[in-house]
Amino acid sequence: MRNNLGRFYPEAKPLAVVNGLTARSTRGAIGSSWWSKRFISILDGFGMGSRLQRGRAYARKGQVISLDITPGLVAARVQGSTPRPYSVQISLGIFRDAQWEQVQQILNQDAWFVASLLDGQMPEDIERVFEAAGLSLFPASRRELSLSCSCPDSAVPCKHLAAAFYLLAERFDEDPFSILAWRGRDRESLLGSLHPIGQDTKTADGGTAEQEAGTPLEEALEGFYQSGPMPAGRSEALGTALLIDQLPSSGVTVRSMALEDVLRPIYRALRENR
Structure with missing residues (x-):
C-alpha cells in the first residue's frame, strides 16, 4: 500500500x-x-488462482474465526490486522424445489447413486445428474458467485475471501452434503427423498427384490439370461448403455444389495478403460 508520498507501507500483520x-x-x-x-479448480478457472493463494497462509494460521453454510450463502468472519474481524459473504443461487425434485428422480433411477449418498459419499459422476436436469452443481461461471468482504481491499477476492474459500473446500471434504446444502437441499431432506436399494424394486416377474432376497444363487442364475423387459434405469436418465442395464433383474442380493448393483461399477470401469 502506498502513502501520500508514493512510498509503500509495510504490510500489516x-x-x-x-x-x-x-x-x-x-x-x-x-x-x-x-x-x-x-x-x-473451478475457482482457478474463473481467474482467481493468483488471488486465492494470498489467503492460503490465512487459512493455515487459523485467521478464519467462523464459517457457516446456509442455503445460497457462506458467511465467515476473518481476523485481519484490525481489532474488528472482517465479515465475508460468498453467495450462490439455490435450486427451486421443482429442480431438486427432478434431480432426486434421476438419482432414484440409479441404485449406485442412492447407495453412495446413503453411505455419505459423493459419486464422482454426480455432476452429470445435475447436467441431465439442466443444472450445474458447482458454479458454472464467475457471475454465479457474489463475493463481499468488509475489508478496504478493492481486489476481489481479497485474502480474507480467499481464506474462506479454502476453509469451505475443507468443509466439503468433511461433509460433501455441504455442497448440496449450499445449493438449497440439506442432508436430511435429500436422503429422505432417496429410495434404499431393494425397497419395493420390481423384478422381472413382477415381484419385489425384498420378496426374492432369499433366492439361492444357483436357482436364480438359471433364468438370469432369459429374455425379459429391459429395466428402466440410468441408461434412460443419463444416456449410458451399460451391458448390465440391458439384462433383466436376477432377483439375487449380495449383502442386501442387488447383484446388478454390485456388478454395475465393474461394468462401468471396464467401459471407461477399454
Whole structure:
C-alpha cells in the first residue's frame, strides 16, 4: 500500500486468533477429496488462482474465526490486522424445489447413486445428474458467485475471501452434503427423498427384490439370461448403455444389495478403460 508520498507501507500483520479454524493441509494444495479439488479448480478457472493463494497462509494460521453454510450463502468472519474481524459473504443461487425434485428422480433411477449418498459419499459422476436436469452443481461461471468482504481491499477476492474459500473446500471434504446444502437441499431432506436399494424394486416377474432376497444363487442364475423387459434405469436418465442395464433383474442380493448393483461399477470401469 502506498502513502501520500508514493512510498509503500509495510504490510500489516494479522492479529493472532485463539481457537481459529485452521486448515488441515500444512503445505501444497488444500482439499483432499475429488469434490473439493474440483471446487478449487473451478475457482482457478474463473481467474482467481493468483488471488486465492494470498489467503492460503490465512487459512493455515487459523485467521478464519467462523464459517457457516446456509442455503445460497457462506458467511465467515476473518481476523485481519484490525481489532474488528472482517465479515465475508460468498453467495450462490439455490435450486427451486421443482429442480431438486427432478434431480432426486434421476438419482432414484440409479441404485449406485442412492447407495453412495446413503453411505455419505459423493459419486464422482454426480455432476452429470445435475447436467441431465439442466443444472450445474458447482458454479458454472464467475457471475454465479457474489463475493463481499468488509475489508478496504478493492481486489476481489481479497485474502480474507480467499481464506474462506479454502476453509469451505475443507468443509466439503468433511461433509460433501455441504455442497448440496449450499445449493438449497440439506442432508436430511435429500436422503429422505432417496429410495434404499431393494425397497419395493420390481423384478422381472413382477415381484419385489425384498420378496426374492432369499433366492439361492444357483436357482436364480438359471433364468438370469432369459429374455425379459429391459429395466428402466440410468441408461434412460443419463444416456449410458451399460451391458448390465440391458439384462433383466436376477432377483439375487449380495449383502442386501442387488447383484446388478454390485456388478454395475465393474461394468462401468471396464467401459471407461477399454
